[in-house]
Each structure stands twice: as structure tokens, then as C-alpha cells.
Amino acid sequence: MLKLPIYLDNNATTPMDPRVLEAMIPYFTEHFGNAASRNHPFGWEAEEAVDYAREQVAKLIGSDPKEIIFTSGATEGDNLAIKGVYEMYASKGNHIITVVTEHKAVLDTCKHIEKLGGEVTYLPVAADGLIDLKQLEAAIKPTTILISVMYANNEVGVIQPVREISTIARKHGVLFFTDATQAAGKIPVDVNKDGIDLLTFSAHKMYGPKGVGALYVRRKNPRVKVTAQMDGGGHERGMRSGTLNVPGIVGFGQACELCRLEMEEESKRISKLRDKLENALLQIEESYVNGNREHRLPHVTNISFKYVEGEGLMMGFNKNIALSSGSACTSASLEPSYVLKALGLGDDLAHSSLRFGLGRFTTEEQIDYTIEQVKNTVLKLREMSPLWEMYKEGIDLNSIEWAAH
Amino acid sequence: MTHTPRIYFDNAATTPLDADVLEAMMPYFTTYFGNPSSIYSYGRETRLAIENARKSVAKNLNAHPAEIFFTSGGTESSNMAINAAIDDLHCTHIITSPIEHHATLHTVEHLQQSGKAAVSYVQLLPNGHINLQHLEELLANSNERTLVSLMHANNEVGNLLDIQAVGNLCKKYNAFFHCDTVQTVGHFPFDLRNTPVHFITGAAHKFHGPKGVGIIYINENIKIKPYINGGSQERNMRAGTENVYGIVGFAKALENAMQRFEEDSHYISELKRYMAERLRQEIEGITFNGDPFGNSLYTVLNVSFPKTEKSEMLLYSLDMHHICVSGGSACTSGTNMGSHVIEAIYKNVDRVAIRFSFSKNNTKDEIDTVVQTLKELV
Numbered sequence: 210m211l212k213l214p215i216y217l218d219n220n221a222t223t224p225m226d227p228r229v230l231e232a233m234i235p236y237f238t239e240h241f242g243n244a245a246s247r248n249h250p251f252g253w254e255a256e257e258a259v260d261y262a263r264e265q266v267a268k269l270i271g272s273d274p275k276e277i278i279f280t281s282g283a284t285e286g287d288n289l290a291i292k293g294v295y296e297m298y299a300s301k302g303n304h305i306i307t308v309v310t311e312h313k314a315v316l317d318t319c320k321h322i323e324k325l326g327g328e329v330t331y332l333p334v335a336a337d338g339l340i341d342l343k344q345l346e347a348a349i350k351p352t353t354i355l356i357s358v359m360y361a362n363n364e365v366g367v368i369q370p371v372r373e374i375s376t377i378a379r380k381h382g383v384l385f386f387t388d389a390t391q392a393a394g395k396i397p398v399d400v401n402k403d404g405i406d407l408l409t410f411s412a413h414k415m416y417g418p419k420g421v422g423a424l425y426v427r428r429k430n431p432r433v434k435v436t437a438q439m440d441g442g443g444h445e446r447g448m449r450s451g452t453l454n455v456p457g458i459v460g461f462g463q464a465c466e467l468c469r470l471e472m473e474e475e476s477k478r479i480s481k482l483r484d485k486l487e488n489a490l491l492q493i494e495e496s497y498v499n500g501n502r503e504h505r506l507p508h509v510t511n512i513s514f515k516y517v518e519g520e521g522l523m524m525g526f527n528k529n530i531a532l533s534s535g536s537a538c539t540s541a542s543l544e545p546s547y548v549l550k551a552l553g554l555g556d557d558l559a560h561s562s563l564r565f566g567l568g569r570f571t572t573e574e575q576i577d578y579t580i581e582q583v584k585n586t587v588l589k590l591r592e593m594s595p596l597w598e599m600y601k602e603g604i605d606l607n608s609i610e611w612a613a614h
Numbered sequence: 615m616t617h618t619p620r621i622y623f624d625n626a627a628t629t630p631l632d633a634d635v636l637e638a639m640m641p642y643f644t645t646y647f648g649n650p651s652s653i654y655s656y657g658r659e660t661r662l663a664i665e666n667a668r669k670s671v672a673k674n675l676n677a678h679p680a681e682i683f684f685t686s687g688g689t690e691s692s693n694m695a696i697n698a699a700i701d702d703l704h705c706t707h708i709i710t711s712p713i714e715h716h717a718t719l720h721t722v723e724h725l726q727q728s729g730k731a732a733v734s735y736v737q738l739l740p741n742g743h744i745n746l747q748h749l750e751e752l753l754a755n756s757n758e759r760t761l762v763s764l765m766h767a768n769n770e771v772g773n774l775l776d777i778q779a780v781g782n783l784c785k786k787y788n789a790f791f792h793c794d795t796v797q798t799v800g801h802f803p804f805d806l807r808n809t810p811v812h813f814i815t816g817a818a819h820k821f822h823g824p825k826g827v828g829i830i831y832i833n834e835n836i837k838i839k840p841y842i843n844g845g846s847q848e849r850n851m852r853a854g855t856e857n858v859y860g861i862v863g864f865a866k867a868l869e870n871a872m873q874r875f876e877e878d879s880h881y882i883s884e885l886k887r888y889m890a891e892r893l894r895q896e897i898e899g900i901t902f903n904g905d906p907f908g909n910s911l912y913t914v915l916n917v918s919f920p921k922t923e924k925s926e927m928l929l930y931s932l933d934m935h936h937i938c939v940s941g942g943s944a945c946t947s948g949t950n951m952g953s954h955v956i957e958a959i960y961k962n963v964d965r966v967a968i969r970f971s972f973s974k975n976n977t978k979d980e981i982d983t984v985v986q987t988l989k990e991l992v
Contacts, residue, residue, distance in 0.1 A: 214654065246624060249940075250620065281826065285686065313844045313853070438693070441693070443720075450716070450717060452689070454860075531657075
């Protein structure tokens with residue numbers, strides 16, 4: 210029997226893998242020490258566990274364990290990377306380049322930087338969601354200290370040309386930071402091959418616990434430093450103070466290891482399901498995939514169903530399928546997604562979009578059910594839609610002058 | 615080899631999680647895992663859990679739920695409060711003390727170095743208490759907008775601040791008041807509606823809750839901006855997907871602590887009194903740091919031993935005997951630099967200070983063992 214509701218919003222968060230929880234449990238009540246306690250075994254056990262997790266995390270992104278700074282999550286990592294570089298490299302310049310489709314954690318932090326007197330260039334994206342590398346290079350000035358481009362987008366799954374971006378950044382001596390929250394653990398990410406200087410990601414997007422993440426900070430070629438945004442006991446090599454969330458970190462490490470070991474097979478399985486879902490839904494008339502389909506995460510598809518309201522669509526199967534019509538962080542608002550608008554979608558298409566985020570626990574049975582539910586709902590809503598009727602009668606909707614209201 | 619049970623007298627560093635706190639958290643790992651910002655059932659379940667936790671925490675501190683914000687821990691909360699006082703409340707002067715936790719001291723130093731605030735350090739009385747007269751002088755002579763940042767209970771010696779008196783002074787001189795209450799939330803009956811304080815901070819792992827989660831209380835009359843940008847979580851005050859099980863655990867641990875407050879505080883006070891008495895009887899030349907039998911938190915007993923070859927090795931020797939204590943704050947990562955708190959109160963003392971900090975899980979038998987071991991060691 211199919212258990213409802215089906216969870217297809219793995220870009221918002223993921224259920225924890227039971228193997229991760231199992232690894233964490235002993236660190237709650239038994240090995241509960243403070244990893245900074247230097248004088249007794251409770252502290253040492255905690256520190257050892259953190260060190261081991263640090264290796265597991267580092268291995269997933271091909272870094273040295275010493276380059277991993279544990280944080281409370283990707284948002285804190287975004288803040289620490291951008292504010293930390295802005296403060297640390299103030300004598301070099303105050304200009305940051307980012308992209309309009311970044312996560313709010315990056316965009317809001319950049320707005321904060323502007324209030325502090327920094328300058329930020331927001332690059333546009335093409336209709337497929339990719340940035341223009343020539344535009345990126347042209348935006349670099351002598352005062353540019355940081356390029357911040359996400360690895361893969363949370364709403365459409367589009368993967369940016371990270372290696373080309375880092376080549377440009379290197380050429381101009383500018384640091385390159387990437388928010389890899391959606392990419393890490395899902396596709397191969399390697400900070401050295403990719404030429405990344407700073408990278409943030411979090412555990413709860415990869416079947417690990419909420420409340421824990423990491424910031425990678427390159428230690429050589431070049432040696433990168435960030436000004437701490439939380440001062441205190443000098444934990445995490447002085448870059449992030451605060452008692453370490455030992456069970457969370459242990460869970461994060463385990464989650465990274467599972468992703469690393471199972472990524473190849475898992476992404477094959479999931480992308481097959483994703484393709485099945487996508488192909489079936491594209492058979493619905495006037496439905497479109499948003500974003501580049503080639504450079505895309507294996508578990509994501511974002512589809513617009515023209516002449517249907519996304520909210521109505523959601524209500525149609527809300528009780529049975531959990532997914533979002535925008536980023537989870539903004540899905541409580543009725544504003545159309547700024548990411549889709551940046552791709553050039555009008556409000557109508559943006560509003561009629563659904564983001565499907567498949568995951569480790571998604572089954573073929575769930576996908577078959579989803580196909581049927583979405584298809585039926587779209588068709589039913591269109592039957593009731595005067596716009597759809599007009600479209601079917603061949604009326605060009607753009608030619609109509611709507612009465613003001 | 616027989617397994618010798620360890621004695622854990624380092625509860626000011628961190629505490630073991632209560633079994634029923636873990637039990638309360640368990641459903642939120644794998645079953646109720648939704649992102650609280652999501653509008654479907656998975657998200658609504660976790661949103662509800664967070665809001666219930668907030669109400670419960672507010673009730674236990676006698677605050678308004680709108681005044682409670684969840685963070686990643688005490689350090690973040692203190693950084694947030696102090697920076698907000700400068701950036702958003704436009705303070706240009708900070709009054710603090712030399713015995714604050716590093717989360718306060720280093721944040722204050724950072725602000726001083728970047729030229730954003732002048733810093734004054736309030737004098738201490740011989741027993742380590744804040745000299746309130748000097749605090750008033752500093753406040754009276756300050757013609758700038760001022761933040762007072764003083765901790766409620768010192769994490770190393772346990773001295774308790776008269777939070778009402780300091781709050782009233784701040785009120786009188788129109789200053790903002792941040793009180794680092796990381797050692798007292800969960801160990802002290804707060805009545806925030808009747809306490810003149812603008813910011814307090816708490817960390818769950820200090821009272822048998824989970825690590826990685828804390829709170830900041832922001833008085834409802836204060837308007838500040840978020841310290842971590844990037845999402846509308848915590849009513850736009852703290853961005854980032856919420857640590858749902860951590861938050862649930864925080865609330866449950868605080869409920870436990872407050873429900874059992876009378877019983878536990880009485881029990882732990884008795885442990886502290888007993889240990890002091892036994893030490894006095896058994897070991898010559900010891901002294902107690904701070905004001906342990908006056909205005910002091912019942913969980914902490916800081917003892918100085920005369921400096922000898924043996925006592926200098928005491929931390930190591932105690933560990934060899936499966937006794938877990940600390941020389942100072944656990945946050946002083948790296949080598950043992952000695953305690954800045956002991957140094958600030960007693961200046962160049964030639965003594966070895968050891969902090970014993972207790973919880974409800976400790977027993978008088980453990981104290982007997984520890985005192986006996988100490989006696990043999992020194």
C-alpha cells in the first residue's frame with residue numbers, strides 16, 4: 210500500500226537516513242562531552258568523533274579536513290563566507306559579484322554588504338538559468354574581492370559552469386565562493402578540480418540532521434582567511450566559535466560518507482525516476498521544463514503548466530503529495546518565484562510551476578501515483594479555466610485588453 | 615581490566631542529555647522531518663512543534679513568546695545581542711567586565727578594534743563580584759549610548775550577578791543591558807517580565823538538552839535586525855532552516871529543569887556544600903574562589919590548591935583516576951593557558967585552581983571518592 214503523503218520536496222529538506230541517526234545516538238547521552246574539554250575522556254571522545262566526521266565531510270568534497278569549519282547550517286556558512294571575506298579583504302577592495310538566482314541567504318547577505326558600503330554586481334541569467342561567462346569576466350574590477358555563484362540552483366536544479374567560473378576567478382586573482390547546498394552529496398564536487406576557494410553546504414539536504422553544516426575554506430594556493438562572525442572560545446581555528454554540536458556533526462559526517470559511497474548508483478536510480486516523471490508530465494499539452502535540462506541535478510525537475518494556477522494545483526493534491534511551487538523559504542508567500550522570473554518567465558508561467566525534488570526514499574510506485582495525480586489535476590483545473598477555453602478556441606491571450614481591477 | 619566508572623564533575627562545560635529529552639526529539643529525526651517553512655503537512659507539523667516549543671520556553675522564563683528566538687547556541691546569541699546593540703541600537707560604548715565568557719570578551723574586543731565602540735571594564739570586588747558602585751560611576755560618566763554586558767553567573771567561579779540591581783542601574787542611566795545567562799537558564803527561576811534586561815542568552819546543552827541549539831531573549835521594546843541574513847525564519851530575526859529536534863529538545867529540557875527546580879537545586883546545593891565541607895576537613899591549605907557560599911550559583915565550586923609539584927599535575931592525575939573536572943572554561947581551546955577569570959580576580963596567584971561543577975546526576979558517594987582521591991594526590 211502506498212503511504213501518503215508522498216514526499217517530493219527533497220530540495221527543501223530530506224528525511225534523515227536511519228543509518229545517520231544510528232551513528233548519532235551514542236553522542237547524545239553516552240559520549241556527551243564538550244569537544245573543547247581538554248582534561249578528561251568525555252572531551253576527548255567528543256573531539257575524536259568530531260575529527261572523524263571532519264574527515265568524512267572533507268572526503269566528500271575532496272578537501273583536507275583542516276579546511277572544514279563546522280557551522281549551524283548553510284545559511285550561516287553563506288553569511289560567514291561573504292561577510293568574512295568582505296571584512297578580511299577590506300584593504301584589497303569592496304566589490305562582490307553574484308547572480309540574481311542565488312539563494313536568499315546569499316542575496317540578503319549581499320544586500321547587507323551594500324548597506325555597509327560594499328558594492329555588489331548581480332549578474333543576470335539566460336533563459337536556461339546559466340550565467341554568461343563573458344559577462345562575469347567583464348564585471349570584474351580591480352576592487353573585486355569575491356565571486357559568489359551557487360553550484361546548483363535550489364529551484365530549477367541548474368548546475369553553473371563552476372570550473373569555467375573558477376578559471377576566470379583565478380585569472381583575475383579573485384576568490385570564488387560557491388553555495389553547494391543542493392549539489393554536495395548529489396553530484397561529484399571536488400574543491401581542487403573545481404578550483405573552489407570557499408564552499409558551504411548543510412547536512413539536512415543530504416539525509417543528515419538539521420542545524421549543522423560546513424564551510425570549506427581553502428588553506429593553500431591561495432590561503433584563504435575569513436573574519437569570524439561569531440567570536441568566543443576560538444573553536445574551528447578561530448573562524449567559528451561556539452560549543453560544537455557533536456551529535457549533529459557526527460550525523461553530518463555519516464551522511465557525507467553515505468552520499469559519497471552511494472552517489473553513483475543513487476543518482477542513476479533517481480534520475481531514471483525523474484526522467485520518467487518529467488517525460489510523462491511533458492505529455493500534458495502546454496507544459497514546459499524550466500531551466501537547462503542538460504546541466505541539471507539528477508533529482509530535480511521544475512515544470513510549468515500553462516493556464517493553471519500553481520496554488521490551485523497544489524491544493525488539488527496537497528494532502529497526498531508534498532512538493533513546493535517555489536523555494537521552501539518563500540513558499541508561504543504568494544509572490545512568484547524570483548528565480549523563475551529571472552529565467553524570463555512571466556507571472557503566469559511562474560505561478561503555474563511545480564518543483565519536484567526526488568530523493569533517496571522515492572519509489573517508482575510514488576512516481577507513478579504522482580504522474581496520475583498531477584495529470585488529473587491539471588486537466589481538471591483547465592476544464593474549469595476560461596483562459597484554457599480561450600486558448601483552445603485559438604484566441605491570442607496576449608491580444609486581449611483586460612479590464613482593470 | 616575492570617571498568618571503573620567515571621565521575622563527571624564538569625557540568626558547567628556540558629551536561630548529558632536527559633533520556634526523556636532525547637525521547638521527545640526522536641520523532642523529529644525521521645518521521646516529522648519537514649522544513650518548517652513548507653506549507654504542506656510535513657512543514658506544518660514541524661512549524662507547530664517549533665511554535666509550541668517557543669511558547670513553552672517563554673512560559674518557563676515568564677516572557678512573551680514573541681521575545682524568544684532560537685539560535686545555534688549561547689555564543690551566537692551573545693554575538694547577536696552585542697553586535698545588534700552597536701549596529702542597530704547605535705551604542706558606541708560598552709561596559710563589561712574582565713571575567714566575562716570569551717563569547718562576550720572577544721566580541722567586544724573585535725568591536726573595539728574595528729573602532730565601532732569604546733570599551734570600559736568595570737572593577738571587581740575582592741571576591742570577584744562586580745563593583746556596582748564603579749558600574750554606576752561608569753554609567754554616570756558615560757555621555758554616549760551605552761551597552762552593559764555582564765554575565766549572570768560566572769562559568770568558572772559561579773558568582774551570581776544581582777541582575778535586578780544592574781538592570782535598574784541601566785534603566786536609570788538609559789543604557790541597554792545584555793546579560794549572558796548561559797549558566798543560569800535551566801538553573802535559575804527567571805521572571806523576565808519583571809526583570810529589567812534587554813537581552814539574555816541560553817544554551818540547551820548546559821541543562822541536559824542538546825548541543826547546537828540556544829535562545830536569545832529580546833525584550834519586546836527593542837527592535838533589531840537579524841545577525842544571520844537570508845530567510846524569514848524566526849520572524850525575520852534569524853535566517854536558516856530551523857534545527858527542529860534541537861528546538862524541541864531545548865523546550866523539553868527547560869520544562870524538566872523548571873519542573874524539578876526546587877528539588878534539583880536543593881539537591882545540588884547540598885552536594886556543593888558537602889564537597890566544600892569535606893575538602894576543608896581533609897585537605898590543608900585549600901581556598902575557595904569567588905563567593906561560593908554567598909551569592910553564587912549552586913552548580914559550581916572552584917577550589918585553589920597550594921602550588922606544589924603534585925598539585926600542578928592535579929588535572930592529569932584526576933583524569934588518571936577517572937575524575938572529570940576542568941581548570942577553567944572548556945571553551946579555551948588549545949593549550950591550558952590558565953584562567954582569565956582567576957587571573958582577573960586574584961592577580962598572579964601561585965595556586966592551582968580547579969572547577970568542580972555538579973548536576974542532578976552526581977552523588978555524595980562520588981564526592982567522597984573525589985575528596986579521597988584529592989587527598990591522596992596532594
